[in-house]
Amino acid sequence: MTTPKPVLIAGGGIGGLSTAIALAREDIEATVLERSTFTEESGAGIQLGPNATRILRALGVLDLLLPSACRPEAIWLFDGLSGRRLAEVPLGDTAERRYGAPYITLHRADLHAGLRAAADAAAPVSLTSGFDVSGIDANGELGVTDLDGTGLQGSSLIGADGLWSTVRKWMAPDAKLAFSGATAFRALVPRAQLQAPFDAPVVGLWLGPRAHLVHYPVRAGEALNVVAVMDGGQEAQGWNRTTDASALHAGFTRWCKESKSLLDRAEDWRAWSLFSLAPLRHWSRGAVTLLGDAAHPVLPYLAQGAGLAIEDAATLAKCLAGTPDDPAKAFRTYDAARRRRALRLQNTARRFGWAYHMRGPARLARNASLRVRSQEAALRQFDWLYGGE
Numbered sequence: 001m002t003t004p005k006p007v008l009i010a011g012g013g014i015g016g017l018s019t020a021i022a023l024a025r026e027d028i029e030a031t032v033l034e035r036s037t038f039t040e041e042s043g044a045g046i047q048l049g050p051n052a053t054r055i056l057r058a059l060g061v062l063d064l065l066l067p068s069a070c071r072p073e074a075i076w077l078f079d080g081l082s083g084r085r086l087a088e089v090p091l092g093d094t095a096e097r098r099y100g101a102p103y104i105t106l107h108r109a110d111l112h113a114g115l116r117a118a119a120d121a122a123a124p125v126s127l128t129s130g131f132d133v134s135g136i137d138a139n140g141e142l143g144v145t146d147l148d149g150t151g152l153q154g155s156s157l158i159g160a161d162g163l164w165s166t167v168r169k170w171m172a173p174d175a176k177l178a179f180s181g182a183t184a185f186r187a188l189v190p191r192a193q194l195q196a197p198f199d200a201p202v203v204g205l206w207l208g209p210r211a212h213l214v215h216y217p218v219r220a221g222e223a224l225n226v227v228a229v230m231d232g233g234q235e236a237q238g239w240n241r242t243t244d245a246s247a248l249h250a251g252f253t254r255w256c257k258e259s260k261s262l263l264d265r266a267e268d269w270r271a272w273s274l275f276s277l278a279p280l281r282h283w284s285r286g287a288v289t290l291l292g293d294a295a296h297p298v299l300p301y302l303a304q305g306a307g308l309a310i311e312d313a314a315t316l317a318k319c320l321a322g323t324p325d326d327p328a329k330a331f332r333t334y335d336a337a338r339r340r341r342a343l344r345l346q347n348t349a350r351r352f353g354w355a356y357h358m359r360g361p362a363r364l365a366r367n368a369s370l371r372v373r374s375q376e377a378a379l380r381q382f383d384w385l386y387g388g389e
């Protein structure tokens with residue numbers, strides 16, 4: 001059944017586009033309002049676990065991503081100071097058999113292009129770029145306005161407008177993002193001349209005092225995405241700030257030569273400050289709801305914020321399809337269905353970040369416990385996450 005007015009989605013990022021595609025599968029009309037041009041995602045790489053790729057496959061998106069994606073065979077964990085390999089979490093065929101969907105890594109622009117192509121092909125979805133949702137009127141007919149005053153009406157509004165969400169500010173004006181005290185730096189390195197272990201088809205995770213380093217292949221294996229996260233830095237808004245790399249290199253002076261050689265190879269570092277948000281009391285008010293980072297930003301230590309947004313999209317579409325004429329009820333059901341998992345993920349990510357950056361005796365104890373863990377146990381700890389809800 002088609003609703004008389006479209007569902008409005010503020011934000012055409014990963015969560016917003018996934019939601020539009022999932023709604024189209026339920027034959028619900030959606031209009032995505034994106035302040036930029038949908039193609040501006042220059043960003044870095046992204047890892048998607050089986051919990052996310054299972055949904056993307058059901059939405060017809062996964063096949064569009066696979067040509068540019070990589071399927072890492074494992075996560076290799078290293079001690080960043082000694083360079084010693086500590087543990088391995090098997091991915092590749094093992095994870096795909098266990099969870100019924102692949103673990104992939106890809107460039108964000110490739111993920112956006114796949115979502116955009118699927119959304120373009122899905123009727124009834126309409127994509128409006130250059131629309132910056134700045135006003136929301138939920139008294140009577142639900143409507144939003146662009147910065148220039150242009151108005152649009154819809155049957156409901158989904159705020160998928162990311163970390164600095166305007167819809168969240170409208171719904172929960174007192175909710176304030178807090179700087180987590182850490183900064184992420186990212187760069188892309190051509191993979192052709194890289195040597196072991198950086199040429200391996202794996203996710204590399206190097207743990208060190210007050211910092212960690214992650215790398216994985218993207219762009220069908222042509223480039224290595226490198227992310228370094230360090231405690232400290234400045235509180236600043238924005239995903240893609242150009243940065244002076246000297247602060248980054250200073251944080252890694254005691255690290256092993258392999259990890260420093262990778263940092264040296266990377267040029268054009270971009271930085272973003274990491275923020276967290278105390279859980280909101282409600283994600284929904286009447287016919288307006290929140291999704292993805294707008295509802296529950298996740299620190300990146302589990303590489304799951306986008307996965308969570310994709311899961312939200314699938315659940316939200318099912319809830320709206322259940323009561324298409326009563327979006328407020330659908331949104332309450334969605335909120336109840338998703339809240340516990342989002343909270344568990346946020347808390348687990350915070351704990352992982354704390355363990356990644358351990359110093360002194362705690363670091364040595366962490367390393368010792370990682371070394372004795374079997375590969376089976378290393379993967380099993382993620383069953384709740386990759387196996388879905």
Ligand SMILES: Cc1cc2nc3c(=O)[nH]c(=O)nc-3n(C[C@H](O)[C@H](O)[C@H](O)COP(=O)(O)OP(=O)(O)OC[C@H]3O[C@@H](n4cnc5c(N)ncnc54)[C@H](O)[C@@H]3O)c2cc1C
Nearest residue numbers: 011013014015035047133161162292293303304305306307
């Ligand atoms: C360092 C780092 C590494 C990460 N790595 C991973 C990873 O490997 N795997 C993973 O799953 N997650 C990862 N994440 C998290 C992930 O990037 C986010 O959780 C994800 O992008 C959230 O998707 P979203 O759609 O909610 O928001 P976004 O992707 O931020 O999209 C929001 C969209 O809304 C638009 N918008 C904003 N305001 C308005 C407005 N007022 N009107 C209209 N449009 C608006 C924006 O332009 C944007 O397109 C990482 C995050 C960081 C910081």
